[in-house]
Amino acid sequence: MSSKELDLRQMHDTEFPLPMEMQGNVAITSLSKIYNWSRRSSMWPMLFGLACCAIEMIGTASSRFDFSRFGMEVMRATPRQSDLMIVSGTVTKKMIVPIVRLYNQMPEPKYVMAMGACASGGGPFKEGYNVVSGIDKYLPVDVYVPGCPPTPQALLYGLIALQKKIDGQSLANLDDVPWYGVGPSEPTPIPILGPDIIDPRQMDLIRRQAELAAAGMPVGVRELPPVIKTVKAIPSKAAKAAVAEVIDEGEAQRREEIMRRRQAVLARKRARDAAKGA
C-alpha cells in the first residue's frame, strides 16, 4: 500500500457523473482499474541480488530512497511469494540455471526487470566466456533499466514504469493477462550445463550443427549481412560540393526564404531592444 492515501477521485473511471457532495467518498470504477491498482501498489520484489546492481537495489530499499513509498517494501526471499524479479547484475552461465528455476517457481502474474547493463545485454562483461548476453535470452523482460549500475533514482523510475505498464493492462484482454487463460502456462525450460550452456529450446539447431560438424563442414559462424560501406573521410571542399549536389534548387530557395525571415525578425527585435534601452 502506498504511503499516500487512496484518492478516490483518481479511481473514478466512468462517464457516469457523481454528485458533488459524494466525490471523495464514492467512486465508480472498472474491475480492471481496481485490480490493477491493487497489484501495482503491492508489487513485492524477490530478495535476490546478483552483483553490483544489487548494492544499488539495497540502496533504493534503504531509508534515503525508500521504495516502500511505491508499495514495494516487502522483499521476499522466496520466489513463491514474489511478483517481481529484479535481475540486478551480471547473469552468468552458471547462475542462469538457478535463475530460470526461480522464475518458474514464481506464481503468476510475474514480472521481470533487467536492472543495469549486464542484465539488459551483457554489459561490460558481454565478451566473457561465462556471461549470458542479457537475461532476455531466457526470460521475458518487462522493463529495462539502463546504467552501470543504475542510480537508485533510475531504478525507482523503472519501477514506476512497471506500474504504468500494469495500469494499462485490461482484464478483458487475454493478451494482457495470459495467466487467466485456459490451462497452466508453460515453464521456461531449464538450461543444461554441458560443455557450454545449452538452451533446450535450441536443441534442434545444436543437433543440426553437430551433424554438419560430423560431415566436416564449418560450423558456429553465421554469414554476416552485407554492411554499409565505411564512408571515407572527404576533404572539406569536395564534401561541400557533394552536399550541394544533394540539395535541390527548390530546397535551396526555401532555405534562403527562411533565413531572410529570421533575420528580419531579429532586426526588429534588436531595434525594439535599442528603443527600450534608450
Added chain:
Amino acid sequence: MVDYEVQAPPTTGSAQDAAAYLKAKFPGAVSDDTRPGFQGVIVEAGKLTEVAQAIRDELGYNYLSSATAVDYHGAGDHMEMVYHAYRISGGGALNFKVQTDREKPVIPSLVSLYPGADFQEREAYDLYGIHFSGHPNLKRILMWEGFEGHPMRKDWKEAYYEGEAKPFDSRWPSGWVHRAEEKNIYGSNVRYPADFDLSKLADRSDEAVYSSASIGVDYQRMTDPDDIRTDQLVVNMGPHHPSTHGVFRMVLKLDGETITGLEPVMGYLHRNHEKIGERNTYLHNIPFTDRLDYISSMGNNFGYVMAVEQLMALGARYTAPTYRSEVIRVLMAELTRIVNHLWSIGFFLNDIGAFFTPMLYANAEREKILDFFEATAGSRLMCNYMRFGGVFKDLPERIRSTANLMNDKIRDYNTMEFLSDMINERLPRFLEEYDRYLTGNEILLERTVGQGVLSAQDAIAMSCAGPLLRGSGVAYDVRRADPYSIYPELDFDIPVGKQGDLFDRYKVRMDEMHESLRILRQLLPRLEQTKGEDIMVGTKAYSPRIPQGEAYGRVENPKGELGFYVVSWGDAKGTQNPWRYHVRAPSFINLTALGPMSVGQKVADVVAILGSIDIVLGETDR
C-alpha cells in the same frame, strides 16, 4: 657459475639474501629469473616442495599471498606458476616461480605447506589446466565440472572472440561494429566443441560438488530412490539465499543441526575479469577493477594503478605521482574503508538477527560518503577515479548533489567543510552511537563470543587477510608491513583481536573505522596545504606503452590484502595490453577458512561466520 657458501638462513633480510641462500642450498634447482623486469627465482618443478619447505620454515616466509598461473603461449611456450610469499613480520615479497610444459602441465601441490594455496591452485587447474599432484580436492572452482577447455589459456578463444587485443580493428579505425550475437549461429554467447556428442549430454556439475572431499556423499546412492539413508543430511545454502551476501553457495553436511562438512561452491558471478583484462588496454582495466569489490571501488583502483606504476617505473620517462594526488588517493581509500565496514557490519548484524535496523542506520551514513564520491568522481559506486600517475580530477570546490529527491533540500556545501564536518562530527557521533547500542549488547555477545574461532596459526597458514587475520591476533596490515603511498608518515594503529572469534572481527572493523577517521583527520591539513598542486603527472595517452616486466601491487583493502599481478610481455618496446592480469582477491582466499571455522558449529552460526568473513562475490568469483 658463482660458488655460493651455505650459511645460516637469513630470517630477516631482503628477498635477494633469501634467493642467494636458496641458490646455495639447492644448486641447479634454483636460478635467478633473468628476463628484463622480472624478479625472484625460478625453481625446478621436481624440487618445488623441498624449496617451498625451506622458504617457509628456514627463511620465515610463512604467508603465501598469491599463487597464480601465467601461460607463455608463443613466448617460450611454457606454463608458469608464480608464488608471492611474505614474512608475517613484514617486508617485501619472495617471488618464486615454477615452469612446466604447456601440453602436460604438472606441478607439485603446495597445499600441505601453505593451505592458503588450496583455492588458488584449483583456480589455476580450472582456468589453465595445470594439474597439481597431491592436491586433495582438485576440481574446477569457478567454471562447472564438464565445461569444455581451460579458458584462460592464450589459445582458448571465447564464443564472442573478435581479436587478441583491443582496440579491435573493426571499431578503430574502421568505425564499424557488428553485434556479437549476429555473428554467432546460436545468437548467444555459446560455443560447442566440434565433436559434440548429444547422446552423452548430462549435467554433471552437481555430482562433482557432492562427491567432494568435505562432503563425500555418494551421489549415485543419494539420488537412488531405493536407498534412503537418514544418518546424514546434505543441505544447499545458496546460490539464492538472503544471507550468502550474493550468489554464493555452501553445501553443508549436517548431523542433526551440527555441521560436519562444508563445501563452498562459487563461480556464480565469474565474469571473466582476467580474460577480458588481457584483451583490454591497461587503461581499460581501471573501470573493470571498480566492479571487483563493488563496495570499495576506490581501493581497487588504488591497487591496480600501483601495480602498473611499478611497471612504468621500469621505463625511462617515469615520474612518481605528486604529493597531492597521493593524499587524495589515501583520502579515498580510507573513506572507502569506512563505507565498506559500515556495510559489512550492518549486514553482519543482520545475519545474527539484528534485523535491518542497524543496517539501515549504517547505510544512511554511507550515503553521505557516496555523495562526496559522486561530487568528485561523478559516480556513487563505480568511481573509476584513479589513473596511472595520479587521479583524473581534483576535489571540487563545492559539493552540489544533483541526486536530490523532491522533498530534500538542495545540498550545496564547501567541500572541505563538508569533509571536516563528516570526519569530525557526523561519523564519530554515529560510531559512538553504534558502539553504545550494539557493542556491549548481550544478544550480540551471546551470538558472537567464542563462535567461529580461527587461531592465529591457521589464519596465517590459510593466507587469510584483512580483519579476518587481524581478528585472530595477527597485526598484519599491508599499510604497515609493506608501506605504500604516504602511509609511513601517517599516525595510526592496527587494531587486533585476541581470540579470533566473530566478536573480535566485529570489533576490529569498528576500531578500524576509528583509525581511518584518525588518518582522515591528518589528511585534511595536507589537503589544504597542497591546494592547487598538480594531480596528475606523465602521459595522458589513451594507451600508454608499458615496459616489459612483472609487478605485484598490493594494498590493504577493507576486505584484506588486494593484490594485482600484472605482466607486460611480448614487445620489447613496451606493451599496450597486459600479458597477464591477475587479481589476488581477499574475499576469495579468505573463504579457505570458512570450512574449518564452520565444522562443529550449528547451521545458524555458519551464516554469521560467513558474514564475519565479509565476502563480496564480484571479487570472490571475478
